[in-house]
Amino acid sequence: DYSLWAVGAGLAVGPFVMDYAHLRPRDTRPEHVATVQVVFGAAQLVDAPSPIRRRHRWLLSADGVDPATASAGRSVEPSLTDEGSVAIAEGRFGDAIDSLERVVASDGAPAEAYQTLAVAYWRSGDQDAASRTIDRAVAARLQVRVPTMVADYRAIVAAVSGLMRAGLQASLLGDPEAAIGHWSGALLGEPDSRLTREQIQDAYSAAAQRPDLDATSMARWRSRKEAWNLLTEGYALYGEGEYARAVKACAASAALDPSLVEAQKWLGCAAAALGNRATANVAFARLLHLLPNAALVGSVSPEALLLFEQLRAPQDE
Structure with missing residues (x-):
């Protein structure tokens, strides 16, 4: 019987053709598609490995639609989503x-694709693009789950813009004192905002020159203006890697104005960079006392982030 010979031949060459198919998973040339379709007929008899079957299942449909997701209107593109996830895991952002x-870019793209793309942008260091990706998903009327780090970033940006307006x-x-308080809070989210x-420098100058102030005020x-000048110097020194001098400048700033939240932040970061955990912990504790919802944003070291999160964790609980 010729059919038995055909099945036998298919079983004999099946593993070799499967290897070929695995190496070229999206080869849509007619001869490749036909080969995979023929081999799948024989492979079903020996229960071919399910990962390979899933990888090539979309080839079994003439229009390129995965039979398992055809009812949901999904195209072959989910395989690209999987490819993107693998690339993220391998660091190829x-x-x-x-x-x-x-x-x-295709019609009917799933919400998962936007979520994964947002993560890819975030891991590549482009936080703004990650946030815009979520906006694109919302504009496409998708029920997208916002990755935690992107949600935190969007909340910080929204708060910063609100503090700037306030x-x-x-x-x-x-009311320069209120203005300085709002803008100092904004700088925690935008540490490089010149x-x-x-604006804060101008507010200090205007406040110190008000004609209605008595000598003490x-x-x-x-x-407080001198404290701000010292803080600006300390911040610049921190950016240059002069951590010891940055600690001195920020500590002097915090001594002149204990309410200056940024002085506590950069004092803690500079101390952590030097390995001075005690000073860093005290500074971060004061920062969280002044601003319980503070977040370390900007060029801060992993050591500083670790110390800060350890202090903040009990409050979150």
Whole structure:
């Protein structure tokens, strides 16, 4: 019987053809598709390995639709989503972004593709692109689950923009102290914002020159302005890797104005970079006392992040 000979031949050459199919999983040439379809007929008799079957299942449909997801309107693109996930796991974030961008560019892209793309952008260091990816998913009316780190980042950005507006409003109302408080909080989320630093400097100058202040109040504002100048110096030294000098400048700033949240932040970061855990812990504890919802954003060391999170954890619980 010729059919028995055909089945026998299929079983004999099946493993070799499967190896070929595994090496070329998305080869859509007619001869490749036909070969896979023939071999699958024989492979079903010996229960071919399920990972290989899943990898090539979409080839069994003439229109390229995975039979298992056809009812949901999914195309062959989920395989690109899997490819992107593998690339992320291997640290190839550029490749992951390329694969996943092709997925979300197609009609009917699943929410999982946007979520994975957001993670790829985040891991590559582009937080803004990660946030925009979630916006794209929302615009596509998808029920997208926002990755935790992206959600935290979006919350910080929203809070920062709110603090910037609040600081500007307070400044216009002639309340420099409130303006400085709002803008200092904003700097915790945007540590490299030159505009915010200039606004705070102007607010200190305006406050120290108000004609209605008595001598004591004027001296206090001048002291706070000097604290800000020392903090700015300490922040610059920290960025240059001069951690010991940064600790001295930030400690002097915090001594002049204990309410200056940024002084506590960068004092803690500089001390952690030097390995001075005691000073770092005290500074971070004061920071959390002044601003319980503070978050370390910017060029901070892993040691500083670890100490800060250890202090913040009991409050979260």
